[in-house]
Amino acid sequence: VNTAAQDDITRYVEAVRAALADLPEATRDELLEDLPEHLAEVKADGAGSLTERLGTPVAYASELRTTAGFVGGFPDPPPRPDRWAEFRDPALRQLHQLDSKVGPLFGYARASEFLVLLRPAWWVLRGYLAAMVLLLGGVLGSIWLGRRSSRGLKEWPRYALYAGSVVLVLVAIGGFLNADSDARGADYSDVNYGGGDPYGRVQDVFVYDQNGRLVPGARLFDQDGQPIRLGIPSCYSDVDGDSTDAPRNQGYPYCPSSAPFQTAPNAAAPTPSESVAPTPTPTTTVTPSPAPSVRPSPSAGPSR
Amino acid sequence: MTQLLKGVLDLAVLAALREEDGYGYDILRRLRAAGLEDVGDASVYGTLRRLFNAGCLNTYVVPSVEGPHRKYYALNAAGRAELQRSGKIWHGFASTMDDLVGGRGTA
Numbered sequence: 001v002n003t004a005a006q007d008d009i010t011r012y013v014e015a016v017r018a019a020l021a022d023l024p025e026a027t028r029d030e031l032l033e034d035l036p037e038h039l040a041e042v043k044a045d046g047a048g049s050l051t052e053r054l055g056t057p058v059a060y061a062s063e064l065r066t067t068a069g070f071v072g073g074f075p076d077p078p079p080r081p082d083r084w085a086e087f088r089d090p091a092l093r094q095l096h097q098l099d100s101k102v103g104p105l106f107g108y109a110r111a112s113e114f115l116v117l118l119r120p121a122w123w124v125l126r127g128y129l130a131a132m133v134l135l136l137g138g139v140l141g142s143i144w145l146g147r148r149s150s151r152g153l154k155e156w157p158r159y160a161l162y163a164g165s166v167v168l169v170l171v172a173i174g175g176f177l178n179a180d181s182d183a184r185g186a187d188y189s190d191v192n193y194g195g196g197d198p199y200g201r202v203q204d205v206f207v208y209d210q211n212g213r214l215v216p217g218a219r220l221f222d223q224d225g226q227p228i229r230l231g232i233p234s235c236y237s238d239v240d241g242d243s244t245d246a247p248r249n250q251g252y253p254y255c256p257s258s259a260p261f262q263t264a265p266n267a268a269a270p271t272p273s274e275s276v277a278p279t280p281t282p283t284t285t286v287t288p289s290p291a292p293s294v295r296p297s298p299s300a301g302p303s304r
Numbered sequence: 305m306t307q308l309l310k311g312v313l314d315l316a317v318l319a320a321l322r323e324e325d326g327y328g329y330d331i332l333r334r335l336r337a338a339g340l341e342d343v344g345d346a347s348v349y350g351t352l353r354r355l356f357n358a359g360c361l362n363t364y365v366v367p368s369v370e371g372p373h374r375k376y377y378a379l380n381a382a383g384r385a386e387l388q389r390s391g392k393i394w395h396g397f398a399s400t401m402d403d404l405v406g407g408r409g410t411a
Contacts (some may be wrong), residue, residue: 038327038328062342066347066350284350
């Protein structure tokens with residue numbers, strides 16, 4: 001048998017073996033153990049390749065399967081599927097895909113590269129979590145110690161316990177004092193409705209000139225020429241409990257009668273018929289007070 | 305290979321070994337010489353493997369001068385008993401079929 005014939009036989013046997021790949025390995029090996037020698041006889045008997053003489057290896061394997069049956073007893077049970085691997089492998093694949101997909105959002109090839117940078121934050125968090133576990137352990141230990149010490153300890157451990165407790169109480173008093181002063185000094189203004197807007201509670205705007213006279217119909221603009229809108233364009237009268245809407249284009253104040261500072265009668269209501277006082281009177285009662293009393297003045301402004 | 309041949313392949317192989325032991329390809333040649341020209345090489349090889357595993361055949365290896373060694377198959381006692389039993393069934397079945405199908409050439 002020359003080398004070429006041997007190669008043909010080897011190739012054919014391997015192809016048949018591949019076609020029987022679903023059989024248990026031991027069964028297949030047993031079934032095919034004499035096949036090379038058998039095919040050598042076929043080869044020696046005539047010319048032509050084995051495929052020409054016997055048909056395709058797949059057909060040969062199929063014929064072998066139907067005539068030989070499952071030799072060697074029952075086929076081995078199929079290998080038990082690894083349930084954990086079944087669950088884990090697709091999950092790992094998905095995680096890998098997600099890793100490469102999410103990475104570019106942070107400007108990295110993979111999200112894991114970004115997460116590696118966050119490791120120091122994790123170390124801090126880990127320490128915090130460990131401290132919480134220790135806290136729980138301390139609480140439980142203290143309770144245990146408390147229940148046990150009631151049954152009586154020897155002399156020096158009891159004194160050690162007392163001394164430790166005194167130290168802890170002192171530390172706690174210090175902590176409570178700090179917390180108490182922090183609480184007293186807390187600035188509540190920032191929890192007001194309106195957040196950080198200091199003009200959130202402004203209802204009306206009163207403009208006074210340098211002589212302390214109320215300017216009627218004043219308009220406010222910012223640096224871009226945009227009108228500054230403050231307050232509520234509505235006027236509530238304490239006298240009759242009625243409210244009237246003031247048109248936006250009227251200007252400030254909406255309610256001249258509610259002016260916080262009363263001015264001298266000659267300056268308070270600068271009507272067109274009245275001449276402006278030539279000299280500011282020093283008696284003008286423009287006295288800014290930290291807590292202005294908003295009080296309607298019947299003398300100021302047009303009475304209705 | 306026809307369905308009919310498949311059913312009697314065991315008996316054919318056992319019968320081919322009744323007079324003389326033989327190796328795989330030798331048995332194939334005997335069956336073809338006897339007139340079973342459609343029998344496939346894989347069928348003979350597979351049937352020999354199955355009969356051997358069923359305990360009907362013994363094997364022995366004979367070194368060959370011109371090629372690889374040859375595995376010879378021989379009927380053992382179980383094989384001869386099986387050949388006799390199957391032969392009886394075949395004769396009964398064949399005569400029944402002859403009667404059913406009718407005399408030769410009249411079908």
